[in-house]
Amino acid sequence: MAKRTAQRRAIVGELRECDAAVTAQELHERLDGVGLATVYRNLQRLADEGEADTIRRENGEQAFLVCERGHHHHLVCRSCGRVEDVRDCELDGWARKVARKRGFSQVEHRAELVGTCSQCRAA
Amino acid sequence: MAKRTAQRRAIVGELRECDAAVTAQELHERLDGVGLATVYRNLQRLADEGEADTIRRENGEQAFLVCERGHHHHLVCRSCGRVEDVRDCELDGWARKVARKRGFSQVEHRAELVGTCSQCRAA
């Protein structure tokens, strides 16, 4: 089981305070006295344990965020990067229908909504 | 405007024959006498021009595929990687609803369906 080190606590703490998804490097910059490799290792582990979700930015960077358990999607602000969890998913019917039509089985789906949040819209 | 070189033709030709999305490196392996950098440059360009679509694999690699113009999604086989274009999109209503509820504007959505194609299911 995971040991409770000061670094791990710092990483988890900072991650929880983020509205947007962050990369290991970004988190490393915000934390003092935590090595970059340690940040990478902890984030990877949190993701493996299901404690954190990961997304890929367009440039391929891996960003992490703490989010709800279970099936959900993300609503991302294109301006500030804020991420909101969306539990309300109405895609399953559509997914099944499309899959059946094409002869695919065991369908899963992934979706992401991108928009401009009210705060950024005002600015 | 793009010059018609032998390499570019080879790249585009091979790309069109792919059922699945391919990375620059994979394409480079399949082509003889085409430098890796050239493959990267041409794929990037095709994507910029809208002639090719790009997806990110879990490990962050960028893979390319030729696909339909306009709004569509992808149905991907988790076994063989085959990609089928899906024009039938019923997500807009849902996307708008969710966005409005959260105060987001100018929503776009991205979705991906993953399943097992009939061929792979049989095997």
Added chain:
DNA sequence: CTTTGTGCAAAGGCTTTGCATGCTT
């Protein structure tokens, strides 16, 4: 005391870029 985590630096993997050369137009 044993096990696991951390730091640092080196190594890895994918992608981009600089520069001289060759092919298109």
Added chain:
DNA sequence: AAGCATGCAAAGCCTTTGCACAAAG
């Protein structure tokens, strides 16, 4: 002839890994 594409190798980035040391259980 002028300009853009190609090749090769070097450089860039993000991420992972090896190893010695430190901390946790």
